[in-house]
Amino acid sequence: MEEKFEPKIAAFVCNWCTYTGADLAGTSRLKQEANARLIRVPCTGRIDPVFIIKAFENGADGVLISGCHPGDCHYNAGNFHARRRWILFKNLLDFIGIDSSRLYFSWVSASEGKKWVDIVDGVIDAVRAKGPFKQYKKMNKEIEIPVAAEEGVSVK
Amino acid sequence: MEELIISIDNLKEIARELFNNDCRVIGTTAENKFKVIDDPEQLILNPNSVPTGSSFKEFFFPKTEPLFFYKQNNSSIDLIDPVIDKSRIVVIGAKPCDAAALPIISKVFNWDYKDDLFNTRNDNSLIIGMSCHYNDEFCFCNDVGGSPENRKGSDVFLKPLADNYFKAASVTPKGEAFIKEYQKYFEKDLGKNKPLVRKEENPNHFDYDKVKTWLDNNFENKFWDTAGEMCLGCAQCAFVCPTCHCFDIVDEQNGSCAGRRAKNWDACQFSLFTKHASGHNPRDNQEKRYRQRISHKFKYYNDKFDEILCTGCGRCSRGCPVSLDILQIVEEINSLSQKSNAI
Amino acid sequence: MNELKQICKDALSEKKARFIIGYKEDKNKRIKPFIAKTPEDAEQLTFNHHAVNNLAVYLPRFKNNVEGKIGIVVKSCDLKAVTALIQENQIKRDDLFIIGVNCSGVVLDIAKEFNKDNTQIKCKYCQAKTPPYYDALADESKDFEMPDDDQAELMAKIDKMTSDERLEFWNAEFEKCIKCYACRQVCPMCYCEKCIVEKSEPQWIDTSSTARGNFSWNIIRAFHMAGRCIGCHECERACPMGIPLTLLTRKMGMVASSEFGYRHGMSLTEPTLIGTYSTSDKEDFIK
Ligand code: SF4
Ligand code: SF4
Ligand code: SF4
Ligand code: SF4
Ligand code: SF4
Numbered sequence: 001m002e003e004k005f006e007p008k009i010a011a012f013v014c015n016w017c018t019y020t021g022a023d024l025a026g027t028s029r030l031k032q033e034a035n036a037r038l039i040r041v042p043c044t045g046r047i048d049p050v051f052i053i054k055a056f057e058n059g060a061d062g063v064l065i066s067g068c069h070p071g072d073c074h075y076n077a078g079n080f081h082a083r084r085r086w087i088l089f090k091n092l093l094d095f096i097g098i099d100s101s102r103l104y105f106s107w108v109s110a111s112e113g114k115k116w117v118d119i120v121d122g123v124i125d126a127v128r129a130k131g132p133f134k135q136y137k138k139m140n141k142e143i144e145i146p147v148a149a150e151e152g153v154s155v156k
Numbered sequence: 157m158e159e160l161i162i163s164i165d166n167l168k169e170i171a172r173e174l175f176n177n178d179c180r181v182i183g184t185t186a187e188n189k190f191k192v193i194d195d196p197e198q199l200i201l202n203p204n205s206v207p208t209g210s211s212f213k214e215f216f217f218p219k220t221e222p223l224f225f226y227k228q229n230n231s232s233i234d235l236i237d238p239v240i241d242k243s244r245i246v247v248i249g250a251k252p253c254d255a256a257a258l259p260i261i262s263k264v265f266n267w268d269y270k271d272d273l274f275n276t277r278n279d280n281s282l283i284i285g286m287s288c289h290y291n292d293e294f295c296f297c298n299d300v301g302g303s304p305e306n307r308k309g310s311d312v313f314l315k316p317l318a319d320n321y322f323k324a325a326s327v328t329p330k331g332e333a334f335i336k337e338y339q340k341y342f343e344k345d346l347g348k349n350k351p352l353v354r355k356e357e358n359p360n361h362f363d364y365d366k367v368k369t370w371l372d373n374n375f376e377n378k379f380w381d382t383a384g385e386m387c388l389g390c391a392q393c394a395f396v397c398p399t400c401h402c403f404d405i406v407d408e409q410n411g412s413c414a415g416r417r418a419k420n421w422d423a424c425q426f427s428l429f430t431k432h433a434s435g436h437n438p439r440d441n442q443e444k445r446y447r448q449r450i451s452h453k454f455k456y457y458n459d460k461f462d463e464i465l466c467t468g469c470g471r472c473s474r475g476c477p478v479s480l481d482i483l484q485i486v487e488e489i490n491s492l493s494q495k496s497n498a499i
Numbered sequence: 500m501n502e503l504k505q506i507c508k509d510a511l512s513e514k515k516a517r518f519i520i521g522y523k524e525d526k527n528k529r530i531k532p533f534i535a536k537t538p539e540d541a542e543q544l545t546f547n548h549h550a551v552n553n554l555a556v557y558l559p560r561f562k563n564n565v566e567g568k569i570g571i572v573v574k575s576c577d578l579k580a581v582t583a584l585i586q587e588n589q590i591k592r593d594d595l596f597i598i599g600v601n602c603s604g605v606v607l608d609i610a611k612e613f614n615k616d617n618t619q620i621k622c623k624y625c626q627a628k629t630p631p632y633y634d635a636l637a638d639e640s641k642d643f644e645m646p647d648d649d650q651a652e653l654m655a656k657i658d659k660m661t662s663d664e665r666l667e668f669w670n671a672e673f674e675k676c677i678k679c680y681a682c683r684q685v686c687p688m689c690y691c692e693k694c695i696v697e698k699s700e701p702q703w704i705d706t707s708s709t710a711r712g713n714f715s716w717n718i719i720r721a722f723h724m725a726g727r728c729i730g731c732h733e734c735e736r737a738c739p740m741g742i743p744l745t746l747l748t749r750k751m752g753m754v755a756s757s758e759f760g761y762r763h764g765m766s767l768t769e770p771t772l773i774g775t776y777s778t779s780d781k782e783d784f785i786k
Pocket of ligand 1: 386389390391392472475477478
């Protein structure tokens, strides 16, 4: 019998809006699925695209990025800079073959606990439907311990 | 011993048999690249072809390979050795400037530490060399102790004859055993197929001894200020070179509790190559790094291992993005040595 | 060509430039970069269809070492790199003595003769055979036959693929990469003192040439070139493994121009694409 696939989602969220919004969702006892791992960064402007790549390398099936609504950035313009970068990066990933079914973006403010829950659940459902990101995981093959080698384990 | 010849078709048959016996057969194809041959029909042996863009060292010394894997196991750490691929490697149609590189780099891989990874592959290998009829402005095998007929590094050596035949001779006991193993594919040479001849002899460009003496005495010379001035410090030259053998060792994680330690190609033309943890870099500009490249090839390696770390294949120059030509640099040193009488 | 020599000779003897980064022909008739330091050196300077190198790559070297102007020989396309470096504060216009050359196209493969099939694609789209600004100008440009743009065909083919097919296509290409970083070293826009792949605490990008390490490296390099690549084709020419690198950077250039109407290296004063933003940037993909 095949086990039900549970996706791993890496969510990069900004400290001031989305993280606080997610916190609100928790304190308001809203129910949400538990597949997303939140990584708090000071600002969406801090998210280097290499983070997204790193998340996929480490087994993420989908990535969600979320921050303050335009105009609400704690640092005034961090999210505007980020948005520009995302447009470029999204197009690049798309051309390389990682399409928008793996990468999601949202604006969630500190008061939008409910929106956060809806977005996270939506992303988890979509990625679950899409299935594991096999194509990317395949790239890890050389770094994984070869099965044949496991037998001769030496312990230190 | 009787003289033997073999046809291209029979060579392909040998390749097929080797392939079916789980050997890694390496040869050149229509794109003129060394590849693992899975379909013997792809195999092309052309003595007139230019040396391939990259050498075949990657099959002996891969661009990346694991030294061990690690995995956290409760409070201890499991170290797991990689499986060394022990399959036989047979290279068919290596040029003398390719084949000669293996015994040269074998010395450094067996110096203070015996490198099992390299040695296993090297010991399980068989090199079928072939004389070369190519020559361009970048070739200089005969200036560094080689020649288009040089058998160094080959176990079996082929000479092209008319009608797609090759004269075959064993060079080492390994090669002799190989010919015996596949003797049904070889024929007796009745002298029917005329040998193909080189159009012209390779010119001589420099006198290695003079160059070496100059290098011995001119670590500080203003020649070095301009020799590598235009070098960009990419490592194209080192990575395509059959004799460049530097590597770096890195740890790489896979998830949070596992990973591997790997051995990767590295090169002295990178600015990070000699950078110390303190931030100090003894080779702090490209000119010094270029001096290192030339000196390692034509002096240090010779001092230490009695070999020139260059087979004169000319790859580095053919591919250099700024057309820095190693032969022209050594020729310049040669003429400097004549002027200065090495002092 | 004599004109170029004369201009450079004068510039050096009149001390208009401290030295001149240009091209010379070696004894095998290969054109290569060369720095002329004296009026006599200038005798060796030359220019022709084989002068492919984008010499702007040498400029950041002199960033902190400017005493007297740096002379540089540029084609119109190379000037874009110079402009871009000025825009990105890597060098000052006042520190340069720019010797423009009228260009009649350059070769794709330096080992072969110049002809229609051996002409760089960028030449087809070159808008100005004469550099838009300079301190001195040499040579006449001649008409030449334009090459076919087979890269555009390949791009259209990739655009039609499914995501999985694209990933497969790029994986097969990136797998060849040997991490020599020639693509980075020849690129005039890759001037970082410490490249991201050299950052080891933590190691963001694996230095190993594994499928994973190659993929990350090539994506991130392409991203760093997004809206910054000036299309000189040097990276692809230098890549010993023949990976179609400019396919990626060209695509990103097209995105920069369609999404933001931006082209890098076209104006000395315009802010860079990534260095600024607009409140009206598209956001239909953000929930
Ligand atoms: S000599 Fe050429 S190939 Fe080698 S590092 Fe310098 S520029 Fe690159
Ligand atoms: S240094 Fe150049 S010519 Fe010498 S062996 Fe290496 S690639 Fe060939
Ligand atoms: S990425 Fe390539 S084409 Fe673009 S500027 Fe750099 S070297 Fe030139
Ligand atoms: S790849 Fe990126 S980090 Fe590396 S040198 Fe180029 S621009 Fe800088
Ligand atoms: S030049 Fe080519 S092989 Fe070298 S690092 Fe760049 S993509 Fe990889």
